[in-house]
Amino acid sequence: MYETIAFYLFSALTIGLFLITVMSKNVLYAMTSLAAGMVLISGFFFILGADFLGVVQLIVYVGAIMALYSFAMMFFDATRDIKEKNTNSGLVFLLGGLSALVLVMIFAAPIHSDAVQALYPMHEGVGNAQDVGIVLFTKYLVPFEVAAVMLLVAMIAGIILAGKKMDQSLTEDASADDEILIQKDAK
Amino acid sequence: MEIVTYTTVETFVNHLPEVTWVGSLIKAVLILAVISAIAGFGTFIERKVLAFMQRRLGPMHVGPYGLLQLAADGIKLFTKEDIVPQNANKLIFMIAPAITAATAFIALSAVPVFPDFTIPKFIPVLGGTFVPSIASDLNIGILFVLGMMAAGLYGPLLAGMSQANKWGIIGAARTAIQFLSYEVVTGLSILAPIMLVGSLSFVDFNNAQAGGIGSWLIWQQPVAFVLFLIAGFAETNRTPFDLLEHEAEVVSGYATEYSGMRWGMFFIGEYANMITISVIAAIVFLGGYSEGGLGWLTIILKVGFFFFLMLWVRAAWPHVRPDQLMWLCWKVLMPIAVINVVITGIVMMV
């Protein structure tokens, strides 16, 4: 009973907030509603009993949207509206609505038949942090570690692309020769 | 099959009939009222403690020993004009303080502040009711509290960005970097005790250290304790890390344009966060509350000690520069935290 009420409450709120995210012309409104929507999505995890994932959703998205804010801080005046060129918004609404409908159908279709079973069911009396941990460190250890490599790549990429050495481009410096590899005969 | 270990132990609470939502509501209101009151009282204590450390008397004029200063401040805050700057994004400007205050209290909902107890029989209506220690015992309590405190950083951030004031923007930018950076240290430093206890529930933490002072986790994890404390200072925006509203540099940072009760909500949120951090430190590292008798008094003493420590540090230490803050976080604290986690893991395996 409470869960049903909570579900519909959270659903209405998330949809409303994400609508604001899309429609608003103010950066601050858009991002704040995005953040709030993401926080409310964690509510669904709590309703489903996936406390751990709920908190992870909370922490990850709070941090992620925070980074978005810092970009907004750099690029926009948060107190002004953004000038958007919206030609033919009716068509956009129609197409957006249609694709949303199609997506809902696609995702809802398999639900009618309940042949889906949990591959890794929860253990009774064990917190789901432990259950997630066990799956993560047995079956999904390889994807988990590759994700670590991915983050390493992203970190290296971020550091060198933002580094000071990028200020002066060797690519555009016509005098930058390689002493070891220079061709003697080619002028 | 009944092998009880730390990882599989069911908290005592779970076996008991669930408290009704009325009980939860009462507790929520109680926490809200008590912590707000303590937060208000905290300002008075802060001024007194700082004054004594600086050989002053502090507030003395209102009431005996200046005790009513608290009420005077409250009246001032409530009656002050609520100003919203002309160019500000009004809605966000008005929401922001509520975010700080709300998240601070939501975080407290998963923190046990006293042991379980049964209401004595002689009290009418409620007599004999069993009261669990927490408003909601999540089995991922620590993560929830940290997550909620992380969500709390939206308060200063939005406040700074919405007020159309350059000091506010700088305050907001500092919020983003400081809180995001130190969240890493908080999480990593508390990871080592979590590994030792094998649970994310505060109740399990408390039970794991039930064997007296010798079993406190601070003896096994001194490094994690110090790291957590430092990061806790940064996360609650306390000196020496109070760059968000550093008067000498950015007027009042994110709170520059705020007045009256909205400013007061930031204040309450900040003090509630201080209490939360103190409670977490007390439970995770200093053994928490002990069951029975005057066990609830021990945790209040521990929390009081941490609260006092925050004031003490404020009196004793100067501010750091933003670059020093970042240097400290990423080049000193985080590597130490990671090494601590690795060593803990190795020790546990051997």
Next chain:
Amino acid sequence: MLQPINVSLESLNLITLAPMLVAIAGGLIILVLDLINSKLHKTLYVMLTLLILFIDFGAVLGLNVNERGFFDVMLIDGVSIISQLMIIVASMLFIPLSLTSKRFHEYSYPEFFALFLFMIAGFQFMVTSDNLILIFVGLETASLALYTLIALHNRSNSFEAAVKYFTMGALSAGFYAMGSAVIYGLTGSIELYKVAAVLSLRMDEASIMIAIFGASVLLLTAFAFKLSLFPFHTWAPDVYEGASAPLAGYMSVVPKVAAFVVSIRIFGMYIDLGIEWVRIIILVLAVGTMTLANIMALVQEDVKRMLAYSSISHAGFIMAALALDTTEGTTAIFLYYALFMFTNLGAFAMLWISRHKVRRFSDRYDNPYEKFAGLINIMPMGAVIMALFMLSLAGVPPFSVFWGKIYVMQAAVNSGYVWLAIVMGLNSAIAAYYYLKLIVFMFLKEPVKSVDTVYYNLSKPLMAVIGLATVATIGAIFYIQPLISYIYYMISASGY
């Protein structure tokens, strides 16, 4: 209550991870080496990378066909081995191209080589799994590294290229994740062999068909972006233009091979299940891609953009082979890429030796056709080699790509798609025009500026790579038969 988990080390089959671990360890070694001494010359890193790639190559050769490892997440089948070998060989051809006589920005970073190795590991993970999560993570690892490698060229249009590629990549990652989510909701699994098992039992349910349609459209869109297929190809020419020439050549082969492997696994499964319209969509995409890209290539003024469109068109050819879903068709995919790889990398390497730091021949383009006008007078050998590559790309016998084209057409005819073979033939004829246009410029026109050297960026290692590519292009007739039988054996062994 949780039981302690016991996993025996043998059951993990750790050898299946060896090739990727070699690449990742190599990347870490390079990073550490840079940390110890930051003054090392890039030749050391190039040689080190080559060495690591050799070890990687050996590790791949040491794998047994049709094995699973690590809780069945890793899948070593013939497709995966062949594609890994191709990825590594293409990388070995690519890496010496950094030894140019002029200094370019990206090669001054040791991290360039580390990221390159991580990227290869990502591609290898992508092709050695039928677990949609691992495929996704591998894909993203490789893509993130690739975006950075493009941007490291450090001039304004390479930033533009990186950002464009990144945006499109993010979009396609979103489509991929959505598609995978639908598959998971449909079958409760993200491992393709289990997905196939569940789907084959439930093919008669109408609601399933809707969801399958949704999943395959989403996944097709994702891979159409990665493979630069017709309606989703618009990023490709700009990205190729912004990237350095060797990287552009590399991008037209390696990421596409990896994406094709995943496409074979996913869409091959659908077609095997008898979902005929997936085949039809793929055919439409393929025909549209090869035709439209060809027409666009006709009007390009820049050789690099022309080559970009040409490689899109070649991808269309190969996509058509995917739709056949026969052993011969799948063999054709790998055969085509194995042959195309040398020629295409050779052609882009020829652009690379003629790369000037400032645009001397046109304000807009690096490699306009005018730059190559009268190349036969300035650099006779280079002109002949470039002409060879162009003829090969055009599909003139006996050069390498000709055999690929013939094999694809043969596979199409054998599966009853005669019209497809005719469309391919017509497209080859159109394509010949723009390849010959460059030859005409090189052999029949007078040089625009006689004083400027075209071979500005030449060095011995570049000559070696081009020589190798030339030999592989000309000598295709000698190794084509063993190559076909090896690939065919591998493909049929893994059941495609």
